[in-house]
Amino acid sequence: MLLILAFVLLVLAIAAVGTAFAKEQPQGLARALEALERSGQAGHELAEEADRSFADRIIDPMQERALILGRRMTGADKADRIRRKLDFAGNPRGWSVDRVVSLKVLFAVVLPICLLAYGLLLSLAPAWLVVLAIGGTVLGFFVPDLYLYQAAAKRADKIKRGLADAVDLLTISVEAGLGFDAAVQQVARNTDGPIAEEFSRVLREMQLGLGRSEALRSMGARSNVEDLHTFVGSMVQADAFGIPIGQVLRVQATEIRTKRRQYAEEKAQQVPVKIMIPLILFILPCLFVVVMGPAVLTAMDNFNAQ
Known part of the structure; x- marks a missing residue:
């Protein structure tokens, strides 16, 4: 009797496990429908990822990393000074302290890379490449400050x-x-x-x-x-x-x-002083060419004739 009872319990346990497994692993049409549903969800996720703009996928993560680095580089009172510059500039739409800090880091990285690529295309000497890299880093770091200064001056x-x-x-x-x-x-x-x-x-x-x-x-x-x-x-x-x-x-x-x-x-009163630079660099050379050009050409022909 004990053997029969043990055999019956074993059969019941196997049947219960089989039923549970059958519920967890659908067969036939159910398995195919589940696979199609999973592929549809994956395609929907890929479509959502593709629909995101370039700024959401690339620029925003770069700005977040640059913001973390910029906060470490700037001092504690830098945020107050940037906020004051933003007030002077009229608080341009979309500009905040975090965006200014992140842009300073991004420009300090991107601008020297562009200048180095341009220097390599021109086959400049290594010393000039170093100068371009250092100058691009410094200039890129202060590009947002220059923009805010110009906006504040206009305002x-x-x-x-x-x-x-x-x-x-x-x-x-x-x-x-x-x-x-x-x-x-x-x-x-x-x-x-x-x-x-x-x-x-x-x-x-x-x-x-x-x-x-x-x-x-x-x-x-x-x-x-x-x-x-x-x-x-x-x-x-x-x-x-x-x-x-x-x-x-x-x-x-x-x-x-x-x-x-x-x-x-x-x-x-500042107009005559400001107009001297374009006058000397652009207008006077053209006048000299027009006025003195024929005389120079005539003198060259006379010397060649002699």
């Missing part, structure tokens, strides 16, 4: 040109009976360029609960224009001491317009 020039008109409109609005917030809104609506963006941001910050003085100080901190700093300081002092804003705006409008006229005269 500062636009602010200098548009600040006088904005303050005039602000003065007229306040003297017409509008409050300071409504006058700022009029400036933001009826002007364009960086100065309109700055006044719009001041208005949004005041609507979010920030004080007038703090919002104006933030606007001055986001720019390196001295006239704007003077205007902000005057408005903050007027708000602190209770001086009528209309009177302060009238004085500031007169001073800023005078400074803008002086700034235009200064730029006009």
